[in-house]
Amino acid sequence: MYDDFVWMEKFGDLLFQRHVAVASVWGLVALRLADEEFLPFNYLSYACELQKSAKDLEDEVSGKGISLNPLFKSIEELTKAATKINDEKKAINKAKGWASIWKKDHSKVRELNDRLMMAERAFTDRDGLFGRTWYKHLIYAPSKHNNYGSRSFPGIQDAVEEANNLKTAESWLTVQHEVWRVSRAVNHVSLVLNGELT
Structure with missing residues (x-):
């Protein structure tokens, strides 16, 4: 501004x-x-960063009756899917040789790149963040109270902040709901990377 x-x-x-x-x-x-032959997206490092953010979040919600198990399980599935897609890249490179991939295995390379591209889109939700529906990404978005800051799991973080201010049981249910929303999005990314969801 x-x-x-x-x-x-x-x-x-x-x-x-x-x-x-x-x-x-x-x-x-x-x-x-x-x-690049393959889009240079590394979802394995993405999963690692999500794991770190989830651990930090665990400290914030400890003792509040919030279960982060769905989030941790979905991140674990993302790690498996990211490992699998990295192995697929290596197999294509090893099987045909780097120079001949594009000509001989065009459909495999294209399909793998499509999965990589669609994976990031799977982190979005059409309803957006609560109170800020124009932000569709459930993993990274600007902080609600700091326009220059960015946070992981912004919907969960906003709900935790509101629950801490309101101090009601209902507000903590909103936090749990946001955890489920993010977990669902991360599961969708895993399915996309595995080629099970388009």
């Missing part, structure tokens, strides 16, 4: 060098996405 052109020109990036650098980085990302 405050970072307008005048502010940027006088204080933020006087010679617009940072803008050029960021544009260069995004250009390289676009080139890599366009030129």
Whole structure:
């Protein structure tokens, strides 16, 4: 809201060098996405980060009667699916040789890339976050109270914050509901990566 052109020109990036650098980085990302045989998405590291965030969340909700078991189970399934798709990539590369994959196994490469691409979309929910329906991603979104901050599991985090403020049993039921929503989304990602859901 405050970072307008005048502010940027006088204080933020006087010679617009940072803008050029960021544009260069995004250009390289676009080139890599366009030129790679397989999309460079690593859902194994994604699952690892989700596991860390879930552990942090566990500390926040301990003693509140909230079960994070569905979330941990769904992340475990995501880890298995990510390992499986990484193994599929390796098998395709090993079986046909790197240079000949595109010509001989076009349909396998395309199908695997489609699964990788659709997996990120499976983290979204058409209803969006409670009170902020324009944010559809259930894993990463801006914080409700800090426009510059981003949080993992924003729907759960917002519900925990509200439950801590209200201190009612009903508000903790909302937290559990958000845990189930996120768990369902992570399960959908696992199904997409396994090729069971499109």
